[in-house]
Amino acid sequence: MRNRFVQMVIILLLLMVGGQGCTRQAVITPDRKPPTQTSPEAIPAVPSKGIGMKKRIPISVKTGDRLGWVENALITYPPNRFLTGLGMASDRNTAEQRSLTELEKPLAFSISGRTKMQIEAMGTFPASLDRKTHKLAAKCGNHALQEAISHGRVADVFIEETPAATFYALAVLDRHACVNQLRPLIAEMDHRLKEWVSRFEKADVPMHPADGYALMDAFLYREALDAALAAATPGGKSIPIPVQPKTIGRLLREK
Structure with missing residues (x-):
């Protein structure tokens, strides 16, 4: 009797274990694969070239002869293909920020000069306008x-260790990438300007102030x-504007 009881207990335990195993097997279906672990080595450490300034490319700091570094940079990033900016500081971050600031300067100078010239060409406005x-x-x-500087990046960093540690950073902007970035934007603005000027010229009622603001915004932008494009293009070639500044000024004064 005792042996029969032990046998029943063993059979019951085996059934319980078997039932749990079936439950676990039913969770994983044949069509579903378990997730795989991605190793750190499988993730690209360096993004592709031509990325914007907001992203960073890991750069190893170079040492050795500073003049040799400069000469190599000129070969790697020739002036006819790249705009460059050089930054120098006692720490790397400051040197990199200064190099990006220097990279922006010729573009900012060209933009400022162009917008001032076109404001004058539009004629005199009331003080508030x-x-x-x-x-x-x-x-x-x-x-x-x-927009123009979006493809700019810090490309190279050098440290001169004596007599005191000094970091040199080189920022570069591919001229061709910059021009390709700006041309479609200019074409879009030209299309808008031609449409708006044509419509406002034919209108029998004065231009609404909001329309005048939009027209001025499109023209100056x-x-x-185009000024940035001229600064990035070897020879300073720009795209002729289809609307004269005097026409913009007249329409704004008539609104």
Whole structure:
């Protein structure tokens, strides 16, 4: 009797274990694969070239002869293909930031000069409109600069260890990539300007102030983009504007 009881207990335990095993097997279906672990080595450490300034490419600091580093940089990033900016500081971060600031300078100078010239070409405005125009020009210029510099990056870093540690950073901007970034934006602004000017010229009622602001914004932004393109293009070639500044000024004064 005792042996029969032990046998029943063993059979019951085996059934319980078997039931748990079937439950676990039913969770994993044949069509579903368990997740795989991605090793750190499988993740690319260096992004592709031509990325924007907001992303960073890991760069190892070089040492040795500074003049040799400069000569090699000129060969790697020739002036006819790249705009460059050089930054120098006692720490790496400051050197890199200064190099990016230097990279922006020729573009910012070209943009500022162009927008000032076109504001003058539009003619005299009332004081309130004149203030708005200059404020808008600054905003459009900064926006255009960010578009132009979007492919800029720190490309090389060098440290001169004696007599005191000094970091040198080289920032570069591919001229061709910059031009390709700006051309479609300029074409879009040209299309808008031609449409708006044609419509406002034919309108029997004065232009709404909001329309005047949009027209001024498109004109100044277009010219800021073209100024940046001229700075990035060898020889300073720009794209002719389809609308004359005097026409823009007249429409704004008539609104």
